[in-house]
Amino acid sequence: xxxxxxxxxxxxxxxxxxxxxxxxxxxxxxxxxxxxxxxxxxxxxxxxxxxxxxxxxxxxxxxxxxxxxxxxxxxxxxxxxxxxxxxxxxxxxxxxxxxxxxxxxxxxxxxxxxxxxxxxxxxxxxxxxxxxxxxxxxxxxxxxxxxxxxxxxxxxxxxxxxxxxxxxxxxxxxxxxxxxxxxxxxxxxxxxxxxxxxxxxxxxxxxxxxxxxxxxxxxxxxxxxxxxxxxxxxxxxxxxxxxxxxxxxxxxxxxxxxxxxxxxxxxxxxxxxxxxxxxxxxxxxxxxxxxxxxxxxxxxxxxxxxxxxxxxxxxxxxxxxxxxxxxxxxxxxxxxxxxxxxxxxxxxxxxxxxxxxxxxxxxxxxxxxxxxxxxxxxxxxxxxxxxxxxxxxxxxxxxxxxxxxxxxxxxxxxxxxxxxxxxxxxxxxxxxxxxxxxxxxxxxxxxxxxxxxxxxxxxxxxxxxxxxxxxxxxxxxxxxxxxxxxxxxxxxxxxxxxxxxxxxxxxxxxxxxxxxxxxxxxxxxxxxxxxxxxxxxxxxxxxxxxxxx
Amino acid sequence: xxxxxxxxxxxxxxxxxxxxxxxxxxxxxxxxxxxxxxxxxxxxxxxxxxxxxxxxxxxxxxxxxxxxxxxxxxxxxxxxxxxxxxxxxxxxxxxxxxxxxxxxxxxxxxxxxxxxxxxxxxxxxxxxxxx
Numbered sequence: 001x002x003x004x005x006x007x008x009x010x011x012x013x014x015x016x017x018x019x020x021x022x023x024x025x026x027x028x029x030x031x032x033x034x035x036x037x038x039x040x041x042x043x044x045x046x047x048x049x050x051x052x053x054x055x056x057x058x059x060x061x062x063x064x065x066x067x068x069x070x071x072x073x074x075x076x077x078x079x080x081x082x083x084x085x086x087x088x089x090x091x092x093x094x095x096x097x098x099x100x101x102x103x104x105x106x107x108x109x110x111x112x113x114x115x116x117x118x119x120x121x122x123x124x125x126x127x128x129x130x131x132x133x134x135x136x137x138x139x140x141x142x143x144x145x146x147x148x149x150x151x152x153x154x155x156x157x158x159x160x161x162x163x164x165x166x167x168x169x170x171x172x173x174x175x176x177x178x179x180x181x182x183x184x185x186x187x188x189x190x191x192x193x194x195x196x197x198x199x200x201x202x203x204x205x206x207x208x209x210x211x212x213x214x215x216x217x218x219x220x221x222x223x224x225x226x227x228x229x230x231x232x233x234x235x236x237x238x239x240x241x242x243x244x245x246x247x248x249x250x251x252x253x254x255x256x257x258x259x260x261x262x263x264x265x266x267x268x269x270x271x272x273x274x275x276x277x278x279x280x281x282x283x284x285x286x287x288x289x290x291x292x293x294x295x296x297x298x299x300x301x302x303x304x305x306x307x308x309x310x311x312x313x314x315x316x317x318x319x320x321x322x323x324x325x326x327x328x329x330x331x332x333x334x335x336x337x338x339x340x341x342x343x344x345x346x347x348x349x350x351x352x353x354x355x356x357x358x359x360x361x362x363x364x365x366x367x368x369x370x371x372x373x374x375x376x377x378x379x380x381x382x383x384x385x386x387x388x389x390x391x392x393x394x395x396x397x398x399x400x401x402x403x404x405x406x407x408x409x410x411x412x413x414x415x416x417x418x419x420x421x422x423x424x425x426x427x428x429x430x431x432x433x434x435x436x437x438x439x440x441x442x443x444x445x446x447x448x449x450x451x452x453x454x455x456x457x458x459x460x461x462x463x464x465x466x467x468x469x470x471x472x473x474x475x476x477x478x479x480x481x482x483x484x485x486x487x488x489x490x491x492x493x494x495x496x497x498x499x500x501x502x503x504x505x506x507x508x509x510x511x512x513x514x515x516x517x518x519x520x521x522x523x524x525x526x527x528x529x530x531x532x533x534x535x536x537x538x539x540x541x542x543x544x545x546x547x548x549x
Numbered sequence: 550x551x552x553x554x555x556x557x558x559x560x561x562x563x564x565x566x567x568x569x570x571x572x573x574x575x576x577x578x579x580x581x582x583x584x585x586x587x588x589x590x591x592x593x594x595x596x597x598x599x600x601x602x603x604x605x606x607x608x609x610x611x612x613x614x615x616x617x618x619x620x621x622x623x624x625x626x627x628x629x630x631x632x633x634x635x636x637x638x639x640x641x642x643x644x645x646x647x648x649x650x651x652x653x654x655x656x657x658x659x660x661x662x663x664x665x666x667x668x669x670x671x672x673x674x675x676x677x678x679x680x
Contacts, residue, residue, distance in 0.1 A: 135620055142627045149634055169572060169638050176579055176631050183624055184586045190617060191593030 006055065007066035010079040013048070013089065014127035014140070017041055021119035034115035035104050039097060041119065045126070046093040052086035053528065061531045063545035065132070073548035074200050078132040080546055084332060084532035088129050088260055091336050094514075095252035095343050096122055098507040102347050103245035105503040106354040111154045117147035121253070128257045132546050134186050134196040134218065137261060138179065141225075144257065145175050148250065152242045167241025174234040178224045185218030198264065199546035202539060203271040212276075215269050222265070225258035228317065229287040232310045236294060239309075240302035244350025244359075247302055251309060252343045259313065259335060263320050263328075267536040268543065272323045280321025285415045287314030292422045301349040301359040301430055305342070308385065308426065311419060312338050315400060318412060322403050328533035330399035333526060337384070337392040337518055344381040344511035348374050351508060352434060355499040361433035368435040371500050373509065375435045380512045382427035384519065387420045392518030395526070552592045559585035572639045576632060583628040587621045594618070 020041045024034055056062060061083060067076035081089075100118060103109040124144025131137050152168050190196050192210040205212040227235040235255070239247050266272065291311030298304045316338060319331015351374055352367055353359040368375035384391030387398075397420060404412045518525055535542060559581045566578030594614035602613040 135623075139623060139627070146627075146630065146634075149631075169635075172631065172635055172638065173575060173579070176628070176635070177582070180579075180582055180586045180628070183620075184589050187586070187590040187593040187617070187620070190590070190620075191595070 003064045007064045010066050017119040017122045021116040025116045029112040038115040042097045049089035056083040063542045065545040078546045079130045080132040082535045099249035102507040108243040108245040117150045120147040132198045167238045171238040182221035188214030199543040201269045202543045205270045206273045222258045226255045229290045236306040239306045248343045248346035252339045268539045284314040284317045288419045292419045295426045325537045327403035329529045330403045332529040334396040337396045341384045344508045347508035348378040351500045351504045377508045377512045384515045386424035390519045392515045395522040556585045576635045590617045590620045
C-alpha cells in the first residue's frame with residue numbers, strides 16, 4: 001500500500017473500536033458474542049499494526065502522516081505513525097488481546113459493559129499513540145481513562161456493593177488532577193508558542209525558555225501518569241485494587257502511553273536538549289531505586305509487582321534521559337520487553353490468585369507442584385524481569401548499561417546493576433512464598449479424609465474461593481472438586497489436581513514464550529528499535545511529514 | 550490581570566479543599582481547579598490583546614481566538630463527566646477510602662467471598678483466626 005493510503009486508514013485505529021463498542025452496547029447481555037467480537041476487532045487492529053511495523057521495516061524508517069479534515073497542515077489534527085508508534089501499537093494491542101482472554105478465563109468479564117469499555121479504552125490508547133497534537137493527546141488520554149474507571153469498578157468485586165471497592169477514588173482523583181495539570185501545561189504551551197501541534201512546536205523549547213517551562217508542566221503531568229519518583233505513590237496503591245485481569249491490562253497500557261508521550265515530546269519539542277538530561281538521569285535513577293525498595297516491604301504479589309513496575313519505569317525512561325541513539329534504542333527495547341514481561345507476571349500470579357483465592361505471600365505454598373506450567377512461566381518472566389540471559393530482559397538491560405557507560409553516567413550503571421539484584425531477590429520472595437513447597441503443611445499431604453467431608457458438603461467448592469475460611473490443607477483438597485474436573489485424590493503420594501486450566505494459563509504462557517523469543521531473536525527487535533530510535537533522535541523526518549513539507 | 554487573580558483564587562480554594570478528608574470537598578476542589586485550568590486556557594488565547602468575538606467594527610485577526618474556547622468546551626465536558634462519576638463514588642464508598650491500610654485485604658479474596666453461597670463470618674474475623 002502506498003503511504004497515502006495507509007495514512008488515510010490511520011484514524012481507523014481510533015475509529016474502529018469506538019464504532020464496534022457502540023454497536024456492542026446495543027446488543028445487550030450477550031457475553032460470548034461480546035468476547036468474540038472484542039477479540040476479533042483487536043486481532044484485526046493487531047494485524048494492521050504488524051503491517052505498519054513491516055512497512056516501516058521494509059522502508060527502513062520514515063513517517064506517515066494524515067491530516068484529519070480539510071484544514072491546512074499545522075492547524076489540522078494530524079494522525080502520525082512511525083516505527084516507534086507502530087511498535088507500540090502492535091505490543092499494546094497484543095497485550096489487550098491477551099488481557100481480554102485472561103479476563104474471560106478468570107471470569108472478570110462478566111458484565112455486558114466489559115467489552116465495550118475495553119474497546120473504548122483501546123480507542124484512547126491508539127489515538128494517544130497516533131496523534132501529533134498535544135491537546136488531542138489530552139482528549140485521547142481521557143478517552144483512555146474514562147472506561148478505565150468503569151473497568152476498575154466493574155471487575156473489582158463483582159457481586160459486592162460499590163462500597164467495597166477501594167482504591168478507585170485514589171485512581172480517579174489522581175488521574176483527574178494529572179489531566180488537569182497536563183491541560184494547564186498545554187494551555188501554557190499554546191500561550192507561549194501559539195500552537196499545540198508537536199511538529200509546529202519542534203525545537204521551540206530548545207530556543208525559548210518560556211516554552212521549555214510550559215512543556216515542563218505537561219511533562220511533569222505525564223511523569224505523574226508514568227509514576228516517576230517522587231510522584232509514584234498512587235500506582236502501587238491503586239493498581240492492586242481491581243481484578244488481576246484489569247491490573248494486567250492497565251499495567252500494559254496506561255503508564256506506557258505516558259512514557260511514549262514523554263519520549264515523543266522530549267525528542268521533538270525539546271529536540272533532545274542536552275541541558276535538561278541530567279534531571280532525567282537523577283529522577284529516573286531514583287525511580288529505579290525507590291521503586292525496588294518499596295517492593296521489599298510489600299506482602300502481596302500484585303503490590304510487589306506494582307512497585308517493580310515503578311522501578312522498571314525508571315529503566316525505560318533512562319533511555320530518553322541518555323538521549324543517544326544507543327540509549328533510545330535500549331529504552332524502546334526495554335519498553336517493549338517490559339510491557340510483555342510485566343503482563344506475563346501479573347497474569348501468572350493473577351491466575352494463582354484467581355484460583356487459589358489469595359495473592360498474599362506465604363499464604364500459599366507448593367503451587368509449583370500442582371501448577372508446574374504456571375510456575376515455570378512465572379520463573380521465566382521473573383528471570384527476564386531481573387535481567388538474566390537468555391531472556392529479553394538481559395538484552396534490554398545490557399543495551400541500557402552500554403548506553404549509559406557510553407554517555408559516562410557511571411552512577412546510573414551502578415544503580416541499574418544493584419537494582420537488578422534486588423529485583424531478583426524480590427522475585428525469589430514471590431517464588432518461595434507462593435510457588436515453592438511449604439514444609440509439611442503443603443497441599444500435597446493429608447488427602448482422603450478431607451475429601452470425604454468436602455464431598456458431603458455441596459457448597460464446598462465455593463468455599464475453596466475463600467482461603468481464610470479453610471485451613472491450608474483442606475483448601476488444596478477441596479480444590480479437586482472445583483469446576484468440572486472432579487478427580488478425587490485418595491493416594492497420599494499423588495500430586496493434587498491442577499486448578500488453573502489451559503485457558504487461564506495460556507495468556508501468561510504466550511507472553512513468556514514471547515519474552516524468550518525476544519531474548520533469542522533480540523537482533524531483529526533491536527533492528528526495529530534502532531529504526532524507531534533513529535526517528536526520535538533526528539525528528540526532522542517526523543516534523544516534515546506532519547507539516548506536509 | 551483579572552484572569553490571573555481569579556486563577557490564583559480558584560487554585561487556592563482548590564488546594565484548601567484538597568486538604569480535607571471528606572471526599573465531597575475534594576470533588577468541589579476539583580471543580581475549582583478545573584475552572585482555574587479553563588481560565589488559563591482562555592488566557593492562553595491572548596485575551597489581553599484581543600477584543601470580543603463578533604465585534605461589528607473590528608478586524609477579524611484582532612477578535613478572540615476561537616481555538617482555546619474549543620479547548621475549554623472539550624475540557625468542561627470531560628471534567629463534568631468525571632465529576633459526576635466521582636459524586637457516585639462519594640455516595641457509594643466508605644467514609645475513608647481505606648487505600649492506606651486495607652490494600653492487601655481487598656484483592657480477590659473479597660471477590661471470592663461473594664462467590665461463596667454460604668454465609669460465612671466476615672472475612673476480617675477469619676483473617677484474625679489465621680494470624
